[in-house]
Amino acid sequence: MNMQASQVRASGATHTADATTAEEGIAIQQEQAKFDSTAATEAAMQNTLLTPRFYTTDFDELDAIDVTPVRADWDALIAEMEADPNKGHFKKNEDWDHVDWDGMDPALRKEFIDFLISSCTAEFSGCVLYKEMKRRGANRDITRLFQLMARDEARHAGFINDALREAGVAVNLGFLTQKKKYTYFRPKFIYYATYLSEKIGYARYITIFRHLEAHPEHRFHPIFKWFHEWCNDEFRHGEAFALLMKTDPKLTSGRNVWWIKFFLTAVYATMHVRDHQRPAFHAALGVDPDWYGHEVFTKTSELTKQIFPITLDIENPRWAAGLRRLQKANADLAAAKAETGLGARLRSLGAQARAASAFVGLYTIPARKHAVPASTRLEPAY
Template sequence: MSQSTIESTNKKEINKGKAPAKETILSPRFYTTDFEAMENMDLSINEEELEAICEEFRKDYNRHHFVRNSEFEGAAEKLDPETRELFVDFLEGSCTSEFSGFLLYKELSKRIKDKNPLLAECFAHMARDEARHAGFLNKSMSDFGLQLDLGFLTANKDYTYFPPRSIFYATYLSEKIGYWRYIAIYRHLEKNPNSKIFPLFNYFENWCQDENRHGDFFDALMKAQPRTVKSLSQKITIGGSTFTHPLFDYFHRFRYFLNNLPLTSKLWSRFFLLAVFATMYARDLGIKKDFYSSLGLDARDYDQFVINKTNETAARVFPVVMDVNNKSFYGRLDKIVENNKILSDIASGTGNKVSKTFRKVPKYLSNGYQLLRLYLLKPLDSKDYQPSIR
């Protein structure tokens, strides 16, 4: 999993075990899901493809790739203070995101191994990759006298529950968008070596193939679940205890009926595409813009390339995709970026809490309106969308 950030903290403080920075709405999230539904998943419809992907995982093509060389020696000292802070923020957010993926995949592999060994093995291999990525990023942080305390993250992070359907959509997009982000940076720096601020970027070409294979796995998994899995459990958990009620059963059946309608998959596809694209765009053109400038990249051009490519890729598995070529698509995303800048200025400016809240409300409403209009844009049917990529 590759797209995310954490707000900057004072990087002058050197700790052997650095706790994560303050969490924001754009921060990486740690997820949990319905393990019982996952272990009971029937893979027979697409088991052959899943087995082939698992065999690719077993080969572990990048086993010997993440080995540091002499280029890392003294590389941190060459960065000016501003670039140094921007890069450490990038490392921190990326490491947290990769570690989040590791925890989810590792827990899945452990919880479902008895009833669904093929699925469990695939998740175990992906957990291996994510742990390797997180460790490599954390080692780069140590070049700057910092390291994330991954044990602290594991014990203290809040975990967000996502039903399996949502996990499929979100992680598929996260892995595929991670591929396009990494390969775009690698190709840019290959053509512009003077903009390569740290040797970590030399590893992105092979690194992004891990992301691509993970995305292919979720592609195959969704094809094995053409109607996807149930999105609402009949159980409710409160304080560690589980309760059931007949009313939940009727409500569950109604929701299950809705979730199996063809229209529902289209609505979810649009929701997750928009959520991922809007989050990345707002982050990269807001708090991460200067980082991309340090690499010689224009954040807007970079994000639009990544979004367009991810949208094309998603058409291979999602029933519909976003119309990113609609003239209002990026215009509305730019408006959200503009609103966020004003919100940030209000938050850091003068005035009491009440007055600041009143000044923020119109911008929050504007952001909600822009997102609603983006969601209501007529989507493109994937079967008609550049059929050559399917």
């Protein structure tokens, strides 16, 4: 890290928004770690079904990818990312309004900080994975892509941490890199999960941004003003993973379609449950979580048609009913885990069984099939 810090000083970058590599961005964060909060870092360290994880994979398999079948779209995307349209964007400027953290409703403050910590951890988990691929690989096409994506994610995580520091908390990202548990996923599972994470991230951010454009009285924090450019980074990253999957038709056909359906269901269901844990946050935004979820799922489903041969039938009555059952089971599980004794243990097991049953019910809803276009490339249209 000392070497990275010296590189930052040599480059003249003093803020993660100006860093041109992930290494520079992480080094800047490490320099600021003395201001970070133990409690926030401990929250980011948690590993549950609903918290963002750090992933590792078979980097040799990633390094062997041949992008020749998608060369034209690939080169265009890389050129767009190398142009770096968001360099210098993710830092406070004159549009950053004062935030009265002390005067904020306590429930909203708690949920918003939880949202920021979770978002920071998710962004940084992508940075860590992408940076490791860049470090280990020899395939110039692949290492260049992951270097660019790691750069973007480091900026996002650093910007969120800046917002957290105003509230007197922040995540020690260097500590996370060293100490957080890593989960191994096969490359194809990394593709499915990360592609969906990037595309649903775009759909989430742009839905909030457009809502607050129409209702600025609900913009209780200035970070939401940055969501438009932010979600465009997410969109480009999703485009990259769509192209990676396009290089091997087996990834989106045959038995792998069942895996695609699993990840679609898991990502959508996790978002629904997590959002319903933050009622004060969504009330402050003037957003009904059920409406918001359906908007995000609709946008994401349209986007994923570019590469996935199926979409989930989110209009099926079983879908909303299944999400409600899953949410109730999760709430009951959280309540049981907060207690002790045999009764609490039995209630916990019962809630876990109901959650599993609800998920199976969601997964077994017949999917909608469609033809996948010859070219995957899309432009953000929302």
